Amino acid sequence: MFASKTAFLAAASVTLAAVLGPNLSRAQQPAAPLAPITLEGDAARGVVLAETCNGCHGVPGSHNAYPSYHVPKLGGQNADYVEVALQGYRRGTRGHETMQAQAATLSDQDIADVAAYFASLPGEAEVGRMSGTALQVEEGRRKATACVQCHGQEGIAAAAQWPNLAGQHESYLLEALTQYKNGQRADMLMGPLMAPLDDATIEELAAFFAAQPHLHNTARP
Ligand code: HEC
Numbered sequence: 349m350f351a352s353k354t355a356f357l358a359a360a361s362v363t364l365a366a367v368l369g370p371n372l373s374r375a376q377q378p379a380a381p382l383a384p385i386t387l388e389g390d391a392a393r394g395v396v397l398a399e400t401c402n403g404c405h406g407v408p409g410s411h412n413a414y415p416s417y418h419v420p421k422l423g424g425q426n427a428d429y430v431e432v433a434l435q436g437y438r439r440g441t442r443g444h445e446t447m448q449a450q451a452a453t454l455s456d457q458d459i460a461d462v463a464a465y466f467a468s469l470p471g472e473a474e475v476g477r478m479s480g481t482a483l484q485v486e487e488g489r490r491k492a493t494a495c496v497q498c499h500g501q502e503g504i505a506a507a508a509q510w511p512n513l514a515g516q517h518e519s520y521l522l523e524a525l526t527q528y529k530n531g532q533r534a535d536m537l538m539g540p541l542m543a544p545l546d547d548a549t550i551e552e553l554a555a556f557f558a559a560q561p562h563l564h565n566t567a568r569p
Pocket residue numbers: 397398400401402403404405411412418419420422430433434442443444446447450451462511523524
């Protein structure tokens with residue numbers, strides 16, 4: 349029936365794709381890069397939305413319950429990156445159920461507004477909460493040469509759609525890097541970069557970026 353084995357395989361895979369195509373879970377599809385939202389953000393509207401968010405993000409020292417790690421700081425984070433991150437939770441390529449549920453309720457305009465609000469908050473540059481040793485920080489600095497192209501020499505990103513890492517909590521950085529490594533967070537750039545790194549290196553990188561002062565809390569006085 350088929351002229352060659354290749355033709356048979358081609359036909360079979362077309363059939364398979366036709367059957368499975370729409371049913372492939374999102375996690376199995378490569379995560380196309382997300383772009384910042386093009387709508388103008390309104391920080392005055394964002395403040396209202398941020399009430400809910402600050403229940404976790406605005407409480408210094410608050411933890412994700414399981415696994416246990418610090419809720420990330422948003423003060424001093426790039427608005428464009430916050431928009432990219434929220435869209436990632438909304439479409440499911442970032443795997444955190446609570447944040448997925450939060451993001452699912454947000455429209456594009458809401459995302460632009462809440463990002464504008466967090467970006468507008470002034471604050472003192474702070475280091476992240478950390479337990480890494482000075483030696484780990486120094487090792488991390490050495491190994492972070494692989495990261496500076498995008499995240500900057502000291503963890504301030506080279507472009508606004510990329511995250512600032514400086515001053516983020518160490519346990520959160522560790523969790524994020526582990527998620528890229530195990531695919532729970534799908535990203536075309538970070539996934540392949542993390543895949544070959546061992547746990548000790550990932551810990552050193554997290555310690556280094558947490559020790560650079562920048563991101564601050566969004567708690568209101
Ligand atoms: C119940 C606590 C909780 C609430 C409420 C919450 N968040 Fe989060 N948020 C988290 C946790 C925990 C993470 C880290 C999730 C992960 O591991 O990916 C996170 C991650 C994020 C990130 C990614 C940060 C980064 O550096 O990548 C953004 C952006 C964010 N949240 C914004 C919001 C906004 C906006 C709201 C309100 C609409 C909100 N969050 C409400 C707990 C919360």
